[in-house]
Amino acid sequence: MVRSSSSVTLETLSDPRRKIRKVIMTTMGPAADGKLTGLVAATFTPLTQHDEINLSVIGPYVDYLAEKQGIKNIFVNGTTGESMSLTLSERKDLAEEWCKRAKGKMDQVIVHVGCLSLKDSQELARHAARVGAHAVAVIAPSFFKPKTADALRAFLTQVASAAPALPFYYYHIPAITGVNVSARDVIEGIESLIPSFRGVKFSGSDLVDFGQCVSHRPQWSFLYGLDEQFLGALAMGAHGAVGSTYNYLGCDVQQLMSAFEKGDIVQARKIQFKIQELVTYAIKLGFDVGVNKQLMIEI
């Protein structure tokens, strides 16, 4: 199993030298109707030095995100969480621990349950509902790929049917899945198949597709997933963002959103440029989850 080489440890998460930054809440706070908005941190999976999942870090990790990064929502077992390299039982243990520890501290815990196997995805969706997740998200299967929007909708529909009471999000990440069906095509008529459908975590670079999703159903949540061009997505009407860098740049991006909302585009751009520089630097280091975990430790 290939997993990230560095792990987030209890010590690094509670390092007293870590600068305590002021938590800035923006007007993109929790919506009264439960609509998912604002920043969502895509959490890392803490591992021990022996490559076992390290559940003991999750409690302090939640506190750190809430208190030091102003994060109110988490997306667990996603790309950043290395879900596709974990076993089903590890994913279940992690989902349960995140939900337990986030109770009363986070507004929403979204559990990614996508797998190559439909049955595994359904099992994880049922489990997420049982352990108190607020929502589930599903990525397109990427070995035998759905070639049409219909085929992808059919897969998503069957997963959603295993947890019909939970809000459901499609996780669009074409660069990794190789499934290049536009998100706008995927969401066409999806509410009649998945009544619990609530939006898309959009980790593609195509802002035309993104804009067309937002304009099609502005009442759903369209959350952007390329942290380095979030400002472009905000201009297209993004309701928030899900990303790995919000683990350590949460406060900075809250400021970016506040600046955008106030119309201070120069300030918003300044913060976005900084994030672009950081991501470009990380790419030069061979940006993978291991490098990303290291950034969280060092920043």
Ligand SMILES: CC(=O)N[C@H](C=O)[C@@H](O)[C@H](O)[C@H](O)CO
């Ligand atoms: C592939 C991947 O991990 N994407 C993340 C979420 O979708 C992003 O948060 C990126 O880590 C981030 O945009 C930096 O490229």
Ligand SMILES: CC(=O)C(=O)O
């Ligand atoms: C960024 C994100 O959403 C993920 O890691 O799944």
